[in-house]
Amino acid sequence: MSWFTNFLLSSIGQKLIMSLTGLFLIVFLAVHLTGNLQLLYNDNGEAFNTYAYFMTSNLFIKITSIGLYTGILLHAIQGILIWRRNVAARGTGYKVKKASDASFSSRNMGWLGVIIAIFLALHLYQFWAKMHFGTMEMINYHGYDYAVKDLYSVVDHIYSNPVYVIIYVISMIVVGLHLWHGFQSAFQSLGLNHKKYTPLIKGLGMIYTIVVTLGFAIIPIYMYLN
Amino acid sequence: MKLTLKIWRQTNANDKGSFETYNLDNISTDMSFLEMLDVLNEQLVTEKKFPVSFEHDCREGICGACSMVINGQPHGPMKGTTTCQLHMRSFNDGDTIVIEPFRSRAFPVIRDLVVDRSAFDRIIQAGGYISVNTGQAQDGNAIPIEKDTALAAFDSATCIGCGACVAACPNASAMLFTSAKVSHLAKLPQGEVESTKRVLGMVNQMDQEGFGKCSNTGACEAECPKEISIENIALMNREYLKASISSDKMG
Ligand code: HEM
Ligand code: SF4
Ligand code: FES
Secondary structure: OOHHHHHHHOHHHHHHHHHHHHHHHHHHHHHHHHHHHHHHOOOOOHHHHHHHHHHHHOHHHHHHHHHHHHHHHHHHHHHHHHHHHHHHHHOOOOOOOOHHHOOHHHHOHHHHHHHHHHHHHHHHHHHHHHHHHOOOOEEOOOOOOOOEEOHHHHHHHHOOOHHHHHHHHHHHHHHHHHHHHHHHHHHHHOOOOOOOOHHHHHHHHHHHHHHHHHHHHHHHHHHHHO | OOEEEEEEEOOOOOOOOEEEEEEEOOOOOOOEHHHHHHHHHHHHHHOOOOOOOOOOOOOOOOOOOOOOEEOOEEOOOOOOOOHHHOEHHHOOOOOEEEEEOOOOOOOOEEEOOEEOOHHHHHHHHHOOOOOOOOOOOOOOOOOOOOHHHHHHHHHHHOOOOOOHHHHHOOOOEOHHHHHHHHHHHHOOHHHHOOHHHHHHHHHHHHHHOOOEOOOOOOHHHHHOOOOOOOHHHHHHHHHHHHHHHHOOOOO
């Protein structure tokens, strides 16, 4: 085996991949949220739909999104492999467990991840697949010389169904729990643990997690109520 | 005090094993936990039953032998202590105490509470040597080392190789132990010379032994009797990354 594959297959190399893909997903979530907040405008979807058009037509974004798909797959597959190995490493379990040594999130990253993956499948089917392969109404907004797909109405329609709103909000709580541990953990995996900066990273992680979870969850609730 | 003990009994590595319940009376709060087990074993011997096997040696918290999980905590409820330093005053009259062996596929049970921790020895061996002169002890000040550095290295070096970190980790990972061993040498000029080879060898061996992978849960440092910090794990992650990139070994 070459030194490089050796490194990538070592437990520390695997964690490095988890960490880097995780951080990439963290950046993605921030961008995604900023875009989605445009759903809150009462402008008949103009801001959101033209933004969605830009995100599916810009070459740079297209290339980045290939990186994103690869990153999610790598993160999910690697995560499940690590999880399976970790369960096997214990062997016979304990009769009595004192759980509080480790946070709920940190003990359940695997389960939380799998729930996120299931949500992601639904989410991609509802919007991404429809945007890329489905048919949609076209709208020509005033001042644009091209028509754009009316994704806004699709979103609005789906979140008029309370079941989807509830699934969405629960999924965001799960993402929040995953990140509650994941954000700071990613830095530790990279070897970044420092008396001065680690408390800052942990604080930033909590703020990020709360803002992102709430930010996403508000959108379908708002759309449902409107 | 009166106690009910539920102890894991297993005659050998192949035996399935099960919990047995024992009742003890007249236990003094001044006894250490291991003395309490000694009393139990005397009782078992007079009843012509096999005593409970458990490991112990120094009984003062320096050898790391006294491995067992007490009510779900490796080395019991006291922070920063080993089982042999735990006293019965940490329990109440009438308590039920569940005692189990450390659980890890890499630490197979030999008998009752005794597990085979030689995986740790092989990790240490894989670390190799450090280049210091043998013979006469060197002058203590021959290599100047800053006080803070010496203290940090000493903190890492206090790891007694007990395995509680593996037992406490939800993933049965040996990262805290291995990182303590990597760090205490990496922090000192004497250990720096072979630091690349050392970290590659030790991590590689750790992976081969079948330990789990670190999820940064922090359960290890919470249960470590020597309160080794997970900062050591971050340091090892850095050392390993650096070593993998800079080492001129191709394979
Ligand atoms: C919104 C998407 C996601 C984000 C932002 C995210 C983020 C993260 C981060 C930052 C970490 C910490 C990495 C580290 O400790 O080094 C992590 C760990 C983990 N993720 Fe995700 N993740 C996401 C989705 C998923 C999915 C879909 C799965 C699996 C199906 C998953 C499974 C895991 C597992 C098992 C770990 C723990 C690995 C370990 O033991 O350290 N994640 N995630
Ligand atoms: S790091 Fe702590 S718990 Fe782990 S072997 Fe060393 S002393 Fe024991
Ligand atoms: S018997 Fe030596 S540390 Fe407990």
